[in-house]
Amino acid sequence: MTVTATRETTSPPTPAKRPDGGGRRRAWATRAPLLPALVFLIAVTQLPFVATLVISLFDWNSLKPEKRHFTGFSNYASVFTDEALRESVVTTVVLTASVVIVSVVLGLLFALLLDRAFFGRGFVRTLLITPFLLVPVSAALLWKHALYNPEYGLFNGALTWFGELFGIESIAQPEWTSQMPLIAIEASLVWQWTPFMMLILLAGLQSRPAEIMEAARLDGAGPWQMFRYLTLPHLRRYLELGILLGSVYIVQNFDAVFTITSGGLGTANLPYTVYETFYRAHEYGLASAAGVVVVIGTIVIATFALRTVSSLFREEASRS
Amino acid sequence: MPHPGRRSRPRVRGRACAVTAALALLATGCAGAGGTSFGGGDALNVLMVNNPQMVELQKLTARHFTEETGIKVHFTVLPENDVRDKISQDFSNQAGQYDIATISNFELPFFAKNGWLHPLDDYARADTAFDQEDILQPLRESLTAEDGKLYAQPFYGESSFLMYRKDVFEEQGLTMPGKPTWEQVAKLAELTDGAERGMKGICLRGLPGWGEVIAPLTTVVNTMGGTWFTEDWEPRLTAPEFKKATTFYVDLVRKHGELGAPQSGYAECLNNMTQGKTAMWYDATAGAGSLEAKGSPVKGKIGYVPAPVEQTKSSGWLYTWAWGLQKASRKADDAWKFVSWASSKEYEELVGATSGWSNVPAGKRASTYANPDYRAEAGAFADVTERAISEADPKNPGTQPRPTAGIQFVGVPEFTDLGTRVAQEISAAIAGRQSVDAALAASQKLAEKVAEEYR
Numbered sequence: 001m002t003v004t005a006t007r008e009t010t011s012p013p014t015p016a017k018r019p020d021g022g023g024r025r026r027a028w029a030t031r032a033p034l035l036p037a038l039v040f041l042i043a044v045t046q047l048p049f050v051a052t053l054v055i056s057l058f059d060w061n062s063l064k065p066e067k068r069h070f071t072g073f074s075n076y077a078s079v080f081t082d083e084a085l086r087e088s089v090v091t092t093v094v095l096t097a098s099v100v101i102v103s104v105v106l107g108l109l110f111a112l113l114l115d116r117a118f119f120g121r122g123f124v125r126t127l128l129i130t131p132f133l134l135v136p137v138s139a140a141l142l143w144k145h146a147l148y149n150p151e152y153g154l155f156n157g158a159l160t161w162f163g164e165l166f167g168i169e170s171i172a173q174p175e176w177t178s179q180m181p182l183i184a185i186e187a188s189l190v191w192q193w194t195p196f197m198m199l200i201l202l203a204g205l206q207s208r209p210a211e212i213m214e215a216a217r218l219d220g221a222g223p224w225q226m227f228r229y230l231t232l233p234h235l236r237r238y239l240e241l242g243i244l245l246g247s248v249y250i251v252q253n254f255d256a257v258f259t260i261t262s263g264g265l266g267t268a269n270l271p272y273t274v275y276e277t278f279y280r281a282h283e284y285g286l287a288s289a290a291g292v293v294v295v296i297g298t299i300v301i302a303t304f305a306l307r308t309v310s311s312l313f314r315e316e317a318s319r320s
Numbered sequence: 321m322p323h324p325g326r327r328s329r330p331r332v333r334g335r336a337c338a339v340t341a342a343l344a345l346l347a348t349g350c351a352g353a354g355g356t357s358f359g360g361g362d363a364l365n366v367l368m369v370n371n372p373q374m375v376e377l378q379k380l381t382a383r384h385f386t387e388e389t390g391i392k393v394h395f396t397v398l399p400e401n402d403v404r405d406k407i408s409q410d411f412s413n414q415a416g417q418y419d420i421a422t423i424s425n426f427e428l429p430f431f432a433k434n435g436w437l438h439p440l441d442d443y444a445r446a447d448t449a450f451d452q453e454d455i456l457q458p459l460r461e462s463l464t465a466e467d468g469k470l471y472a473q474p475f476y477g478e479s480s481f482l483m484y485r486k487d488v489f490e491e492q493g494l495t496m497p498g499k500p501t502w503e504q505v506a507k508l509a510e511l512t513d514g515a516e517r518g519m520k521g522i523c524l525r526g527l528p529g530w531g532e533v534i535a536p537l538t539t540v541v542n543t544m545g546g547t548w549f550t551e552d553w554e555p556r557l558t559a560p561e562f563k564k565a566t567t568f569y570v571d572l573v574r575k576h577g578e579l580g581a582p583q584s585g586y587a588e589c590l591n592n593m594t595q596g597k598t599a600m601w602y603d604a605t606a607g608a609g610s611l612e613a614k615g616s617p618v619k620g621k622i623g624y625v626p627a628p629v630e631q632t633k634s635s636g637w638l639y640t641w642a643w644g645l646q647k648a649s650r651k652a653d654d655a656w657k658f659v660s661w662a663s664s665k666e667y668e669e670l671v672g673a674t675s676g677w678s679n680v681p682a683g684k685r686a687s688t689y690a691n692p693d694y695r696a697e698a699g700a701f702a703d704v705t706e707r708a709i710s711e712a713d714p715k716n717p718g719t720q721p722r723p724t725a726g727i728q729f730v731g732v733p734e735f736t737d738l739g740t741r742v743a744q745e746i747s748a749a750i751a752g753r754q755s756v757d758a759a760l761a762a763s764q765k766l767a768e769k770v771a772e773e774y775r
Contacts, residue, residue: 062405063430063733065412084741150579151518151597178582178751264528264582264747279401280530281737282408 049295056288063282075289085290087266088273092251095182095269099189100246104239106190107197114198115205132195140259143188148176148260181265185256193250197242204238205231237308244305251298270294363392364651364658367410368422369403369641373476373681376671377662384670385661391654400531404736411436416648419655423644425462425714428472429724429731431644432465438645439469443656450660454685458712459640462725472642473663476606476681479627479636479708480539480728481701483593483608484508484600486623488515502540502568502628505600509576512599521576523598524569526750527585530739533746535637535728536602539627541565542718543635548730548767551721553774555767557742557760567756570749582751594618602627604639605708608701609678624704626711631719637728638712640684668694683709723774734770741766 059071079085114125131139147154156173163171177184208231216226254271261267263276274294278287368374378395386392396418398406407421411431423431431437444452452460455474463472482505484496489508492515497504509521525533541547546561556562573581578592586603593601594616601607612619627636643659645652661667665687671680677697682688682705689695689706717727724731729739745759 061733062408062412063434065434144583148580151592152595173579175580175751177580181582181751261583262528262532264744265751265753266748268744276737276740279405280740282405282733283737 052288052291055284056292058285060285061282062284071285075285076293078286079290079293084268085270085273088268088270091182091267092269095186095189095253095267096247096250098186099193099250100243102186102190103193103197103246104201104242106194107242108201108235108239110194110198111201111205114202128198129195131192132199134192136192136253136255137259139192140188140256143184143191143256144177144260148184150175177260178265181261181267185260185267188256188260189250189253193246197246200238200242200245201235204235208234237311240308241305244301244308247301248298248305251294251301362390362651362654363394364420364654365394365396365418366420366658367396367398367403367407367418369400370397371641373679374422374641376675376679377475377667377681380667380670380674385658389654389657389661391657393658411646414646414648416646416650418646419649419651420643420645420658422475422641423472424642425459425638425640426726426729426731426735427733428463428642428644429465430733432467432469432471436647437465437471438647438649438652438655439471440473440645440656440659441470443660444470444473447656447660450664451687454665454687456684456686456706456709458638458709458714459642459684462638462640462714463642472644473659474640474642474684475663477638477640477683477709478604478606479638479683479705479712480536480602480604481608481627481636481704481708482600482602482625483611484623484625485512485596485618485621487621488512488519488599489623491515496623496625499626500628502543502630505602505628506568506572506576509572509600513576515599516596518597520578520592520598522572522600522602523578523584523589523592524573524581524602525585525589526573526577526581526747527583527588528740528743528747529585530729530736530743532585533743533750534739537566537569537746538728539635539637539717540569542727543628543630543632544568545631545719547718547720547722549723549771551723553723553771555764555771557764557767563756563760566746566749566760570746570756573750574752582747593622605636605683605701605705608705609682609698612698612700613678614676620700622700624701626704626708632717634708634711634713635717636708636712638709638714639728672697732770732774734773738766738770 056075057070057072058068059074060068110128114121114128134142145153150156150173153176155176159171159173163169213226213230216230221229252271253269254275257263257267257269257272258275263272268276270290271294274287274290277283277290281287368377374397378397381393381395396406403422404427407418407423408427410417411421412434414436423437428437444450456477459474459477460470463474464470482496482500489496489512492512494508494511496508500508505522511521512519513521525536527533538548541562544561544565546559546563546565547556548562549555578584578589578598580588584592586607589598589601589603590607590610592598593607593611596618608622608624610616611622626634629635643662645655645659649655663684665685668680668682668685668688668691671677672693677694680688680694682694682698686706689702695702712727714725714727716722722730729735742763745754745762748754749756749759
C-alpha cells in the first residue's frame with residue numbers, strides 16, 4: 001500500500017544562531033534523525049511493491065522455473081479478460097458496497113441510541129463494540145460453525161425451539177450458507193463492522209454544538225426536523241469517513257470468504273482470487289498483476305478517504 | 321541499496337539498484353517463516369507440513385535421533401498450502417535452504433522431472449536395516465519417477481474406504497456387503513436416512529478444493545468409467561461417464577447427504593460421523609484413527625469396507641506424505657540418516673510406546689499390519705486399510721489409459737488450480753445453484769486450457 005499525502009509541516013522556529021546562510025545545513029540537521037526511519041520505511045514498504053511490479057511483467061509459474069520469461073503487460077491483459085477474475089471484481093464491489101451501506105445504517109441507529117444518557121450506557125457500549133475487537137478469522141469461524149451450521153448451528157436450533165414452542169413438528173431448517181452464500185458472508189461482516197461505524201458516528205454526534213441544538217429545541221423543532229436539518233448535515237463528514245475507511249478495509253477482506261465458503265458459490269472476491277492464483281495456480285506473475293490492480297483500486301479509494309480526513313481536521317481547526 | 325544522503329549518485333542507477341536489491345531479496349526466498357535458525361554446519365533443515373504425525377516427530381527427534389547420531393535437526397512447520405508454496409520456492413531455486421521436505425505423490429513426478437530431488441536408490445540399497453522391500457508396493461511405485469529412480473520415502477500413506485455404523489445397520493436390519501457397489505451404497509443411504517433423529521444416510525465432501533470434494537468425486541468417476549483426460553490429453557468432463565458419476569454423486573449428497581454439504585470437507589464429515597449425524601462416510605483411511613481414538617463416542621461401533629466400486633476392481637485413492645531430499649543439499653548422507661530413522665519400523669515402535677499405536681504414522685509398511693501391538697489397537701480397520709493401499713493402482717485407476725499417474729488427481733502442476741476451479745462449479749451444483757450439466761460444461765472449458773499445454 002502506498003499512499004502519498006502532501007502535508008505542509010511548518011518547521012519549528014529555530015533560533016537563528018549564525019546568520020551566515022547555514023539554512024540548508026540547518027534543514028539537514030533537522031532531517032537527519034528522521035533519515036534512518038525513512039530508509040527503513042522505503043525498504044519495507046516500497047521495495048517489495050517495486051518487486052511486485054517487476055514480477056507482474058513476467059510469465060512465471062513457480063513449478064516451471066525454466067519457462068520463466070518477460071511478457072510485458074500480458075498478465076494485465078489476462079487479469080481483465082479472465083472470467084474468474086472479472087467475476088471476482090463484481091463480487092468485491094457488491095460485497096463491499098452492501099456491507100458498508102448496511103453497517104453505516106445500523107451503526108447510525110446504534111449511535112443515536114447510545115447518544116442518550118441511560119442507566120448502564122457504558123456497559124451497553126462495550127457490548128456493542130465487542131464484535132469489532134474479535135480476530136476476523138475467529139469471527140468467521142464462529143459464524144460458520146456456531147451460527148450457520150444446519151446441524152448444530154444456533155440459527156436452526158432457535159428455529160427448532162421456536163417450532164416446539166408452537167407445536168410445529170418439522171420446522172424448516174434452511175442451509176444458510178448454501179442457499180444465500182453471499183448474504184451469509186455479508187451478514188458476518190456487517191456484524192463485525194457495524195461497531196466501527198457506530199464509534200465514528202457516535203464521536204460525530206457528541207461533537208454537535210449543544211447550544212445550537214438547544215436553540216433549535218426552543219424554536220420548536222421536532223426530533224425529526226432536528227435530525228434532518230442539524231444532525232445529518234453535521235454527520236455528513238463522519239458518514240463519509242466511515243464509508244471510505246470501511247470500504248478500504250472491506251475490499252481487502254479475506255478471512256470471511258476463505259473460512260465460510262472457501263470462495264465457492266460465487267463468493268470469491270479479489271483478495272481471495274489473488275490468493276488462489278498465487279498459492280493454488282503458482283502463477284506468480286499473474287497474481288502480482290492482479291495484486292497491483294487491487295492496490296491501484298484501493299489507492300483511488302484511499303485518496304478520497306484521506307481528503308475527507310484532512311477536510312475534517314480543517315473543519316475542526318476552524319471551529320476551535 | 322543506495323546510500324542515503326549522498327546526493328551525487330545519479331538517480332537512474334539508484335533505481336536500478338533498488339530493483340536488483342528487490343529481486344535479490346526475492347531470489348533468496350526471503351519470506352520470513354519464523355522458527356528456523358540455520359545453526360551449525362552439521363545441522364539438518366527440515367521443512368514439513370503441520371499434521372499431527374509430523375508434530376509428534378518434531379517432539380521425538382532431539383531425544384532420540386540426535387542422541388543416537390549427534391545430528392541436530394531444525395524444523396520449519398507450516399500449514400499445507402503454505403508448505404507446498406515454500407517447498408516449490410526453495411526447491412525450484414535449488415537454494416539448498418532445506419535439506420529435506422515433506423512432498424506428496426502428487427508433486428513427485430514434476431519435482432523429479434525438474435531435477436530438484438536427490439535419487440534415493442543407492443541409499444535404500446545400502447541401508448539394509450531400513451528394509452525397502454517392506455514399503456508397500458503402490459507407495460514405492462508412486463514415489464518412483466519416470467526415469468525409474470526412487471525419489472522419496474513415505475512417512476505415512478492413506479487410501480479411502482467406506483465407514484458405516486454397525487449398530488445402526490443392525491437396528492434397521494440391514495447388511496453392508498463385503499465389497500459394496502455405489503448403487504448398493506445409494507440404496508443403503510436412502511434406507512438409513514433418518515434412522516436416528518438428525519441422522520443422515522451418508523457424508524460426502526462438498527467443500528471446494530482440489531484436495532476436498534475433487535478427491536472422492538474423482539474416485540467415483542474412475543470406477544464409473546470416466547476420466548478427466550484421455551491418454552492424448554482430450555478433456556472428457558462432459559462425456560457421458562463423467563456426467564453419470566457426477567450426477568450420481570451430487571444427487572446422493574443432495575438427497576441423503578449431510579446438511580450444509582457445500583461447506584463440508586474432511587473435517588466436517590469427521591465431526592458428523594463422530595457426533596452420530598451420519599450412518600456412512602466415504603473418505604480417507606486416516607479418518608478411522610480419530611473415530612477409534614480414546615473418548616470417541618462411536619469407538620467400536622464402526623465397520624469398514626473397501627471403497628465402493630462399479631466397473632473397476634477397486635477404487636480407493638492413494639496419497640502419501642513422503643520425505644524428499646533436495647538435490648542442492650550438501651548434507652545428503654546425514655539427510656538420509658534422518659529419513660531412514662523417521663520412516664523406520666523402530667520409529668513406529670517408538671510412537672506406539674510413547675503415545676499409543678493409533679498415532680503411529682501407518683499405511684506405509686507391510687510389517688506394521690503384522691505387528692500384534694498395532695493390531696490390538698487398530699484391528700477394526702487395519703486389514704481394510706492395508707488392502708485399500710495395496711490394491712490402489714495410480715498408473716491404471718480407471719477403465720482407460722491415462723496421460724499421468726494419479727488416482728484422485730491428475731499429475732500435472734496445473735491441477736491444483738484446475739481442480740479447485742472445477743470444485744467450485746461442482747460445489748455450486750451440490751448447493752442447487754446450477755445444474756450438473758452447466759457445472760461440467762464450465763469445467764470442460766477450464767480443462768481444455770490446461771490440455772492445450774500438453775498436446
